[in-house]
Amino acid sequence: MDQFFHRMGDGSAVQMTAKQIMADLVEGSEDAADRGKIPPLAKEEYDYLLDIFCSPHKFISVEPGREVILTYDAATLKIRRVGVHVDRIQALQIYEKIMGADTMELAHVDYSYKPVKPIATFEQPILEQALLATHIPLFYGAQPNLGLYSQPDGPFPNPSELMPMGKIKEAQESYEAALEDLVKDIVFVGSLMYESGADGINLDTAGAAGDADFLATLIATEKLKAKYPDICIEIGMAGEFVLGMHSQLTYKGERLAGMYAHQQVKMAEAAGATIFGPVSNTNTSKSAAWNLARAITFMKACGEIANIPIHPNMGMGVGGVTVNDQPPVDVVSRSSAAMTTLCRLDGL
Amino acid sequence: MIDEKILKTAKQTIVEQKKDPAVELVQKALSDGIDGMELLTEGFIPGINEVGDQFGRGTLFLPELVQAADVMKAVTDLINASLPSQDGPQEKGKLVIATVKGDVHDIGKCIVVSLMQANGYTVFDLGRDVDTERIVEVAIKEDVQVIGTSALLTTTMVRQKELEEALKSAGIRDKVRTIVGGAPVTARWAAKIGADAFAEDAQDGIAKVRELLGA
Numbered sequence: 218m219d220q221f222f223h224r225m226g227d228g229s230a231v232q233m234t235a236k237q238i239m240a241d242l243v244e245g246s247e248d249a250a251d252r253g254k255i256p257p258l259a260k261e262e263y264d265y266l267l268d269i270f271c272s273p274h275k276f277i278s279v280e281p282g283r284e285v286i287l288t289y290d291a292a293t294l295k296i297r298r299v300g301v302h303v304d305r306i307q308a309l310q311i312y313e314k315i316m317g318a319d320t321m322e323l324a325h326v327d328y329s330y331k332p333v334k335p336i337a338t339f340e341q342p343i344l345e346q347a348l349l350a351t352h353i354p355l356f357y358g359a360q361p362n363l364g365l366y367s368q369p370d371g372p373f374p375n376p377s378e379l380m381p382m383g384k385i386k387e388a389q390e391s392y393e394a395a396l397e398d399l400v401k402d403i404v405f406v407g408s409l410m411y412e413s414g415a416d417g418i419n420l421d422t423a424g425a426a427g428d429a430d431f432l433a434t435l436i437a438t439e440k441l442k443a444k445y446p447d448i449c450i451e452i453g454m455a456g457e458f459v460l461g462m463h464s465q466l467t468y469k470g471e472r473l474a475g476m477y478a479h480q481q482v483k484m485a486e487a488a489g490a491t492i493f494g495p496v497s498n499t500n501t502s503k504s505a506a507w508n509l510a511r512a513i514t515f516m517k518a519c520g521e522i523a524n525i526p527i528h529p530n531m532g533m534g535v536g537g538v539t540v541n542d543q544p545p546v547d548v549v550s551r552s553s554a555a556m557t558t559l560c561r562l563d564g565l
Numbered sequence: 566m567i568d569e570k571i572l573k574t575a576k577q578t579i580v581e582q583k584k585d586p587a588v589e590l591v592q593k594a595l596s597d598g599i600d601g602m603e604l605l606t607e608g609f610i611p612g613i614n615e616v617g618d619q620f621g622r623g624t625l626f627l628p629e630l631v632q633a634a635d636v637m638k639a640v641t642d643l644i645n646a647s648l649p650s651q652d653g654p655q656e657k658g659k660l661v662i663a664t665v666k667g668d669v670h671d672i673g674k675c676i677v678v679s680l681m682q683a684n685g686y687t688v689f690d691l692g693r694d695v696d697t698e699r700i701v702e703v704a705i706k707e708d709v710q711v712i713g714t715s716a717l718l719t720t721t722m723v724r725q726k727e728l729e730e731a732l733k734s735a736g737i738r739d740k741v742r743t744i745v746g747g748a749p750v751t752a753r754w755a756a757k758i759g760a761d762a763f764a765e766d767a768q769d770g771i772a773k774v775r776e777l778l779g780a
Contacts, residue, residue, distance in 0.1 A: 227751030252622055370669070377675040381682075381690070383635055385628045426672065427627075461626025462672065475623035501751040502765050533749070540751055542719055 221271050224548055226508050227501035228541040238270050238506045239263060245507035249497070249514035252458075253477040258514055262559055266513075269551050270506055276546055277554045285557050286319035286564040288528055290358060290421045290453060290494075293324050306347045313353050319564070322358040322419050323347050329362035330402045331371075337406050341413040348414050356451065357410035358419025361403060361434050363426035366395035373398075376462065392429035392463040399430075403437035408444065417449035417491065424481075425455035427462025428473040431481075435468050435488040442489030452485045453494030453530060454478070457515060478519035486525050492563075495519045496530045501540050505548050509537030509555055516560045526563035529556055536565075567599055572608040575640075579612025580619075582632035584639055591643045601644035613637050613683045617768040620676070627676065634683035641685055657685040658778045659709040663700050664693035665724035670717035673747070677713065677767045684771050697724060697731050704732075704741055711774055713764070716747040725750070726758040742777040746770060 220232040233241075242263050250257040258266075269277050289312060296308040303311065305323060312318040323344050325333050333340060340357070348355055367375040373395045376388035407418040418441065424431035438450050459481065461474025469487050476484070478495035485493040497512035516529045516536075534540045537552040553565055571594065578587035587609075594604050616633040619625035660681060664674045671693040678690045689707055691699060704712055712732075716722045725745045732738040745755050746764040755763035761777060764770035 227753045229753050364669070364672075377671045380627055380631050381675060381679055383631060385631060389628070458623035460672070461623070461628075464626035464628045474626045477623070500765060501763075540749060542749075 222547075223270065224505045224539055224545065225501065226499045226503050226505065226539055228539040228545060228548075231504070233504065233506075235267060235271055238504070239267050241504045241507040242266050242270075242510040245503065245509070245511035246514045248507075249511040253479065253515060253518060255477075255479060255514065255518035258510060258517070258559075262513070263510070265558065266506065266510060266555055269555060276550045278550060279554050279557050283557060285562060286528075287317065288320040288564050289318050290322050290419060291324045291328060292318070292321060294326060294328065305343065306350050309347055309351050309355070313351050318353060320354040320356060320416075321351065322356040322421075323415075324358050327359075328421075329360045329365055330399070330406050331362065331365045333359055333406050334402050337409045341409055344410060344413050344415060348416075354416035354449075356417040356419040356449075357406075357413075357415040358421050358451075359406070360422045360425060361399055361420055361430050361437070362422075363392070363395055363399050363430040363433060366398055367391060371395065371398075389463050389465065392427075392466075396429045396433040396436075399433040400437045400440065403433070404440045404444070407437070407441045407448075407450075411441070411445055411448050417451055419451045419453065421453045421494075422455035423452050424459045427460040428466045429463045430455075431459050431473050431484075432466045432468055435484055438485070438488040438490050449491040450489065451492040451494060451528070452488075452490045453528075454481060454496040457495075457497045478515050479522050482519050482523045482525070482527065486523070490525060492526050492528055493519075493523065494528045494530050496535050497537070499534045499536075499538060499540055505537065505539060505551070508539075509552050512537035512552070513555060513559050516556060516562065520561035523561075527561075528564040529560070529562055531556065531565045567594075567603055567607060571599070571604070572611075575604060575608025576612035576615065578640075579609055579633050579636055580615050580625075582629055582636055584632075584636045587636050587640050588643065591640050595643075595647050601647045605641065605644050609637060609640050610684070613680075614768075614771075616683070617680050617771065620680075621766055621768050627679075630676065630679055630683075634679045637683040637685075656687060658711060658774065659687045659689070659707055660711040660713055660774065661689045661691060661700060661704050661707065661709045662713040662715075663691035663695040664715045664717075665721050665728075666694060666696050667724065668716050668718055668721040668747075669693050670715070670747075673717070673767070674715045677715070677746070677764075677770050680767045680771055681713075681774065684774075686774065697727050700728060701731050701735050701737070705735065705737060709741060710778055711742045711744060713744045713746065713770065713774075716745070716750055718747075719749045722747070722749055722754065725754075725760065729759045744770060744773050744777070 293305040379388035423434040
């Protein structure tokens with residue numbers, strides 16, 4: 218039986234038969250369906266995925282006319298992180314003029330709203346210069362990062378220390394107090410950057426510290442939208458479901474803990490977000506086929522229910538892409554093409 | 566052979582985090598002459614496994630996980646105390662767990678600690694941003710069998726490799742087992758640096774510790 222080049226979720230190369238790949242596609246999709254209480258993929262979708270995984274070509278793409286926009290978070294950091302010594306504006310120009318980015322984000326190296334707050338007025342002129350030096354829509358963005366508000370990084374007791382001691386109520390109260398400060402910081406920085414001309418504000422890796430982190434993101438979005446009705450806000454998620462670190466928090470009457478992408482997007486819509494970036498995580502012990510079918514099942518359900526544009530996260534460890542420092546082009550192109558072909562989405 | 570109904574109730578007390586009914590169940594079972602170890606392994610442990618599974622699926626959350634771990638500890642203590650001296654209390658194993666130096670992410674590590682404790686392991690939680698030397702020092706002092714480290718950043722993963730070297734330098738590499746985890750960490754990385762195991766998530770961590778210790 219023919220063997221095809223394939224990868225595991227950690228990027229390692231393996232050989233698999235078409236039958237094995239198909240079995241993993243079905244299993245991955247059914248895992249997502251079971252977790253999210255959403256439909257699995259249909260036969261023709263499995264067939265398409267099998268085709269691209271069995272293709273001998275290194276690079277897979279979409280038919281002309283089916284391209285979607287490509288937008289990037291934190292890329293001003295990523296260029297320098299790999300040792301290319303350019304300033305942030307030059308990094309934005311590289312993404313726009315050389316790599317074909319459709320939108321970009323200016324970000325500070327600390328990449329969280331809290332540390333940006335005291336230097337926001339120093340960030341404003343850089344944003345203004347960057348806007349003059351580029352043509353594509355330019356966001357200012359950072360992570361909500363609620364973890365920075367608890368000890369030793371912030372004033373509130375650390376819930377991660379309180380919980381193991383059984384101090385659940387105290388931990389929950391700490392989350393509730395911290396999220397109020399986080400909302401203020403996001404609104405403060407978001408307002409300044411919007412008034413400096415940012416085309417949008419990005420709230421990246423929302424929910425990284427759990428449901429309180431996500432709730433703060435939603436409330437901050439609501440407040441910014443009330444203050445500036447035309448503001449564009451993108452909410453990009455941290456993980457495929459909202460971790461219930463507090464567990465009882467609600468927004469618009471819905472419990473946030475445990476929400477998957479198709480439920481999260483309704484919260485983002487209700488808060489007034491303009492774009493939503495859902496996530497599906499890669500399991501490094503499973504094959505690329507398993508991971509991609511699973512990711513598409515989640516993203517498809519999200520796209521079908523969304524009333525705002527969605528831009529699924531694609532990259533190291535998300536969107537069916539393997540966990541490599543430099544994700545291989547075979548898996549990135551297959552994942553991106555499949556996501557664009559099978560899901561109702563507006564960008565990646 | 567314990568009545569299926571009793572085992573099911575034992576499991577439910579853990580999943581539903583009901584401490585008083587769990588304690589009462591153990592006390593009655595022991596007074597009725599039921600084998601405490603069997604009740605633990607066939608009733609309560611499947612309960613904590615179910616809790617771990619539900620946590621991983623996003624249908625049960627950290628406060629519930631912590632409360633379930635508390636119930637588990639209460640019943641384990643009672644059952645251990647009831648065992649004849651030659652049978653127990655049995656220590657399943659001692660672990661040091663830490664988030665490596667330079668890395669301040671401790672949510673995942675906190676979850677691992679709770680589940681390990683719930684499964685009866687003695688855990689020395691060193692917190693986050695922990696020096697490699699400190700991990701080795703505690704491992705020697707507490708005579709642990711397993712060291713688990715978490716790294717959430719590609720820039721801090723290298724500390725897990727540093728730990729492998731530090732354990733060799735300290736002359737205890739063959740006495741401890743190492744498990745690595747964290748978002749960018751993979752089985753391939755574990756093999757590359759010479760760690761004994763990679764854990765995909767908290768529940769997988771339990772499985773790997775069981776494999777390594779046979780307990």
